[in-house]
Amino acid sequence: MSQTLAIDGRPLGRRAQETRRRLLDATYELVQTNGIRDVRVVEVARRVGSSPATFYQYFRDVDEAVLVLADEAADEIAPIAALLDEPWNGKGGLETARALVDAYFRFWDDHRAVMRVRNLAADEGDRRFRDVRNRALGQVTDRMARNVAENQRAGRVPPEITPYSAAAAMVSMLERMASYHFDLEPRGVTRADLVETTARILHHTVTGRKT
Amino acid sequence: MSQTLAIDGRPLGRRAQETRRRLLDATYELVQTNGIRDVRVVEVARRVGSSPATFYQYFRDVDEAVLVLADEAADEIAPIAALLDEPWNGKGGLETARALVDAYFRFWDDHRAVMRVRNLAADEGDRRFRDVRNRALGQVTDRMARNVAENQRAGRVPPEITPYSAAAAMVSMLERMASYHFDLEPRGVTRADLVETTARILHHTVTGRKT
DNA sequence: CAGATAATCTGACGCCTCGTGAGGTATCAG
DNA sequence: CTGATACCTCACGAGGCGTCAGATTATCTG
Numbered sequence: 001m002s003q004t005l006a007i008d009g010r011p012l013g014r015r016a017q018e019t020r021r022r023l024l025d026a027t028y029e030l031v032q033t034n035g036i037r038d039v040r041v042v043e044v045a046r047r048v049g050s051s052p053a054t055f056y057q058y059f060r061d062v063d064e065a066v067l068v069l070a071d072e073a074a075d076e077i078a079p080i081a082a083l084l085d086e087p088w089n090g091k092g093g094l095e096t097a098r099a100l101v102d103a104y105f106r107f108w109d110d111h112r113a114v115m116r117v118r119n120l121a122a123d124e125g126d127r128r129f130r131d132v133r134n135r136a137l138g139q140v141t142d143r144m145a146r147n148v149a150e151n152q153r154a155g156r157v158p159p160e161i162t163p164y165s166a167a168a169a170m171v172s173m174l175e176r177m178a179s180y181h182f183d184l185e186p187r188g189v190t191r192a193d194l195v196e197t198t199a200r201i202l203h204h205t206v207t208g209r210k211t
Numbered sequence: 212m213s214q215t216l217a218i219d220g221r222p223l224g225r226r227a228q229e230t231r232r233r234l235l236d237a238t239y240e241l242v243q244t245n246g247i248r249d250v251r252v253v254e255v256a257r258r259v260g261s262s263p264a265t266f267y268q269y270f271r272d273v274d275e276a277v278l279v280l281a282d283e284a285a286d287e288i289a290p291i292a293a294l295l296d297e298p299w300n301g302k303g304g305l306e307t308a309r310a311l312v313d314a315y316f317r318f319w320d321d322h323r324a325v326m327r328v329r330n331l332a333a334d335e336g337d338r339r340f341r342d343v344r345n346r347a348l349g350q351v352t353d354r355m356a357r358n359v360a361e362n363q364r365a366g367r368v369p370p371e372i373t374p375y376s377a378a379a380a381m382v383s384m385l386e387r388m389a390s391y392h393f394d395l396e397p398r399g400v401t402r403a404d405l406v407e408t409t410a411r412i413l414h415h416t417v418t419g420r421k422t
Numbered sequence: 423c424a425g426a427t428a429a430t431c432t433g434a435c436g437c438c439t440c441g442t443g444a445g446g447t448a449t450c451a452g
Numbered sequence: 453c454t455g456a457t458a459c460c461t462c463a464c465g466a467g468g469c470g471t472c473a474g475a476t477t478a479t480c481t482g
Contacts, residue, residue, distance in 0.1 A: 217430095221429080223429095224428095224429065224430080226429080226430065226431095227429075227430065230430080230431085261431070261432080262431070262432045262433075263432090264431070264432055264433080265430080265431055265432075268430080268431080
């Protein structure tokens with residue numbers, strides 16, 4: 001993000017920055033409402049009152065615009081991951097776990113459409129999306145693994161558990177629940193239930209402590 | 212699946228059945244290699260040596276073909292879900308958990324490309340894909356919830372946990388790990404580690420027992 | 423097995439989006 | 453106000469979409 005460039009390599013002036021921003025926002029809206037597979041460059045352009053050719057000045061294709069959005073979203077993970085630096089063992093440990101889950105859910109609520117595309121593209125093998133995902137998830141996974149390892153050394157977590165695997169499993173659970181919760185809620189589970197239960201599973205898996 | 216029909220409602224004869232099957236298989240291959248967003252009906256047709264018009268006799272669009280594949284895959288879940296009917300509390304409980312995780316991973320290894328599309332489409336709100344997903348995941352989730360509830364009644368699982376939420380969280384973990392494991396393995400975690408760790412988290416969350 | 427009938431397939435077409443390059447319009451410095 | 457630069461668009465060839473009328477292939481009947 002140090003210096004955004006147009007597709008031909010020139011740096012962007014004020015007007016161009018604004019156009020690019022509006023294109024990004026319009027892309028987000030369309031991905032959200034139509035789903036990634038029904039986003040037409042023509043429509044993104046129309047929505048910001050410009051032409052398709054303009055879009056291609058800033059992005060090679062729709063994916064690249066979404067990649068930028070995913071990259072921006074990744075920046076918001078830091079404060080969430082920081083919740084794993086607080087002590088999970090003591091009194092407020094469970095409360096911190098709750099805060100983590102809640103923050104993660106909110107993060108997804110804000111970026112759902114983009115996160116879905118990021119995950120699909122990453123899963124389908126797209127390198128750029130994998131890298132963005134790793135940059136985001138790595139912050140959480142690494143800290144979780146470290147915490148598990150500590151508690152394992154203290155004998156609270158069984159030795160058969162691999163800290164990194166456990167961290168990956170917990171992040172998987174978090175991500176999917178965050179992505180999924182609003183599909184569950186109509187079926188009689190409240191968001192509060194989901195947060196509480198998820199937090200407890202995390203808390204136990206990290207600390208090995210009974211709750 | 213009782214009686215498959217063409218798009219115009221006529222039932223299918225032998226030749227048509229075969230054509231449809233080959234179209235489905237070709238669709239699968241292309242989704243797998245190109246990703247869903249780069250599947251061209253033209254190419255599916257070419258691959259089975261027929262014309263695009265033929266494809267449209269059996270499926271309204273590529274999605275519909277993938278939906279059929281997802282539906283077929285859902286049928287393979289039953290024996291996996293059945294592992295949750297075995298006792299998880301006794302001696303072999305942990306081993307059953309391992310078997311479940313392993314089976315789930317293998318299921319995804321076989322159907323990864325289709326499962327990804329199913330989940331994307333379901334998340335994006337497509338009703339048909341949601342229903343297929345619920346049919347598949349429901350089998351697992353319901354049984355898990357029942358098991359958690361039992362162990363909760365026996366006092367081993369804390370009362371603050373909602374059985375259905377816990378089941379959803381576990382299924383989320385399972386699904387995502389199954390989808391994800393081959394992205395983790397190059398980073399120094401073995402599949403065996405992933406299975407073992409995931410199984411232990413599941414086992415504890417279901418039974419509340421120390422492992 | 424011929425001829426009729428039904429089932430299945432395809433050629434060909436109009437429509438739409440893609441992505442590009444040449445040229446037009448806004449903006450800014452002096 | 454004028455030129456220079458930054459930004460944008462027009463217009464177009466290429467290619468996939470989805471349809472329908474008609475050709476081709478299978479099946480049935482006597």
